[in-house]
Amino acid sequence: MLFAFCVIGLSLSGKRGRTSYGSGAAIYFVAPFQKGFTHSIRFVKNLWRHYFFLASVAKTNDALKRELSHATERVNQCNETELSNARLRSLLNFRETINRQVVAAEVISKDPSPWFKSILIDKGSSDGLKKSVPVVIPEGVVGLVTDISTHYSKVLLLVDQNSAVDALVQRTRARGIIKGGTAGRCLFKYVLRKHDIVESDIVVSSGLDGVFPKGLRVGTVSNVTRRNSGIFQEVTVIPYVDFEKLEEVLVILNLPRYAPAYYDHFKSGVSER
């Protein structure tokens, strides 16, 4: 009986559309408590998120910073590898154009004095190097091996004042000697006054010294002075090679074919002894 009464009452109230009687009063009294409770829960939640939870955020931040620094270092290594790759490809392409036996070497140090220009490379007699073999890079002539040990060698650079390379002007074939000068420049000496040389002429190795193969780039003429006296003109040459940025070089092991006759005679004289 009671059950039936409940069912009838519920169905009647459902049909009327009104949910309850006196809901406004109930809400009026209950809502403030609900509001206060909700605010309390929210306050505690915010307190946790902004203070206590930040400790783990700080740890995460530190870990991420370490990962970032590792990633930055890896990117830097990749950049270095890319640049080294480009240099070595250029060196390899250049090497294939030289029809001689060559050895690639890395520059390991410079001359300790600012007045002399030389470098040490990481190849020596065990790699086939001998004294007076030429050293080049794709840009041009670097210098000459002057001292060797088993695994290292000293190279006298083109810009050293003791260096000398037999060279000629590519355009007019005027011949002279490239000697190291000051401030990274070279002097093109013993060039006769009658020869036509102008600024921006290209100077290449003549091959007549029996050391450097013919046709290797040496530098560009930057200044020509013809004095009233003397039979030679003063020519300044800017070398193509940037000696401050040398990192890898090529050493040419077998001498060029166009060795002068007196050199062959000298070699045969030495072998007879």
Place this chain on the structure above:
Amino acid sequence: MPCLLLFDSFYDLLVPLVLYLGIFRPVSESVVVILFIGFVMDNLSAGPFGLYVAIYLWLFIGTKWIVTFLHVANHFLLPLVVALGVLLKNLIVLGALVMLTDSRFPDDLAATVGKQTLWAVFTGAFFLISFEHVQKRWENRIGKLFVKKNGDS
């Protein structure tokens, strides 16, 4: 010191060592060291062989001579001593360069020598004092070791 732009024209760091040997150490100890470091530098440099041995020996002889009548061990005079040593070294090198080869004086001569001398004035005394300090600590340590060994025996 290569590859560092700020130290591109730094002076030879072995000059303060030679001056220290000349001022504070006896001849018997110093000559062997000077000959050795001069030999090594001659092999590393493209200059005439024997140039660095000659430079260091002359610096050592000059220092020994000055010490006989001037109290250069005074810490206030040390920067001047190192600067003079660097100047003398450059003088000998440039003299050899010009006399032994047909070279001219480098265009950047004044700038390079000036920079090296200034660096020597500001940092040279530091090296000399450091060498003296390290030598004293080494001697103290060796002395204590000997005392301990003699005490044990």
